[in-house]
Amino acid sequence: MEAVTALEVPSGSTLKVKETHTADAEGPPASSRQESSSPIPQLLPHIEEHPKIxxxxxxRQTYIRKVGDTVNLLIPFQGKPKPRATWTHDGCALxxxxxxxxxxxxxxxxxxREAQRADSGRYQLSVQLGELEATATIDILVIERPGPPQSIKLVDVWGSNATLEWTPPQDTGNxxxxxxxxxxxxxxxxxxxxxxxxxxxxxFTVSNLIVGNSYAFRVFAENQCGxxxxxxxxxxxxxxxxxxTVCKIEGFVQRDFSEAPKFTQPxxxxxxxxxxxxxxxxxxxASPKPKIIWLKNKMDIQGNPKYRALSHLGICSLEIRKPGPFDGGIYTCKAVNPLGEASVDCRVDVKAPH
Known part of the structure; x- marks a missing residue:
């Protein structure tokens, strides 16, 4: 073993020590060269608890807010040591x-602070600890009242009825x-x-208008905001x-206008x-006036207090009072007279409010 001599270093100076080998003149051994070229291992922190959100x-379903509302979301997570949490909006930085x-x-x-429609989209929270990562996705939808229908037109007037047509709004409020x-x-x-x-x-055809009156009509669009x-x-x-005034002429043979039921609007x-x-x-x-029968999933619902059926001047309506999840299904309106019968169907879906 070689002796080591202590050197005094002046204050403010730096002492650099270089290791030497007896074989320096011939170059370092092969094993030393291999070790010097190997990467220095990185020490990773000990993970006590895996990240989880x-x-x-x-x-877990679409989070809906109105324009101007505040969005304040608190998302708990776990991980030890403290993980790194980051957010993205539609894959981009916030x-x-x-x-x-x-x-x-x-x-x-x-x-x-004040949500706008541009804030709608998919937000992703990522919690990362070393090479371990947990993610969660939240869909946010910011909505507002729809724009008005673009136009409304009076198509026809006959008897005490008026037929109207209108065009949908350009903006449905998102x-x-x-x-x-x-x-x-x-x-x-x-x-x-x-x-x-x-x-x-x-x-739509509006009926039961009062004779001698003149009417104007207007139409609103509606969404979840109103x-x-x-x-x-x-x-x-x-x-x-x-x-x-109708004048009846003797000898005139009245034409038979009887016909089987036919639905003009489904x-x-x-x-x-x-x-x-x-x-x-x-x-x-139809002529003569048909009997109107309403069915739900092919079952007669006449007399059921859940429903209110009306028929006047060929316009048939069915009101479903405060529908619940079990009121969805196929509804049928059937018209029957001595000359025949006809029916039309539609599907009604009942969804829970957001």
Whole structure:
């Protein structure tokens, strides 16, 4: 063993020590060369608890907010030592001017002060600890009231009936429409009265208008946020004229207008929300006047207090009062007279409110 001599180093100086070998003149051994070229191993922290995210049940389906609402989501997670938590929006980094994040020891908070439609999308939280990673996805939908239908037109007036058509709105408010609300107003009072609500088609025949009155009509669009703020009004008035005097001529043979039932407007499939009254409409032509029978899944529902059926001047309606999950199914309207019968079907789906 060689002796080691202690050296005194002046204050402020640095001492560098270099290891030497007796074989320096011939170069280092082969084993030393191999060891010097090997990478230095990295020491990884001891993982006491694997990363895991506890996503609240309410966030496992689409999280819906209105424009202007606050979004404040607290997502618990686990991991020891403290994992690294990061968020993305539709695969991109968050916009720090709109979204703020606070990461704690065991949770992460996503905060948006005033949500806008552009904030809708898929948010992903990633919790990483070394090479271990846990992720959770949250779908956020920011909605607002729909725009108004683009136009409404008076198509025809006969007897005490008026047929209307309208076009859907350009903007549905970033969510599906629940239907349309149609209103009428006579020129004498100027007051608006609702004819039907949450109607899914873009045409309808209004009946039972008062003879001698003139009517205007308007239509609103509706989604989860409510009715559109404005509504287009018909440019033309529906003038309900008095019936002309009929003169019967002797010897005139009256033509037989009898015919079997024929539906001129079918039932429309619809999606409704639990607890909201829903109406189905169709139109039938027949002479003599047909008997109207309503069926659900081919079972007669006449007399059931859950339903209210009306038929007047060929317009048939069925009101489903406060529908529940078991009120969905295939609904049939059947018209029968001595000359024959006809029927139309539609599907009604009842969904739980968000």
């Amino acid at each position: 506890w996503l609240p049940r309410t966030l 916009d720090a001017s709109r979204v703020s994040v606070r990461n704690g020891e065991q949770d992460s908070i996503l905060f948006i 969510t599906a429409l629940l239907g349309y609300t149609l209103q009428k107003a006579d020129t004498k009072s100027g007051l608006w009265f609702t004819v039907l609500e949450r109607y899914h088609r873009t045409s 009715l559109s703020e404005t509504a287009p009004i018909t440019a033309d008035l529906a003038h309900i004229q008095k019936a002309a 039932l429309a499939d619809c999606i409704t929300v639990t607890g909201y009254d829903t109406q189905l409409f169709c139109c039938v032509r």
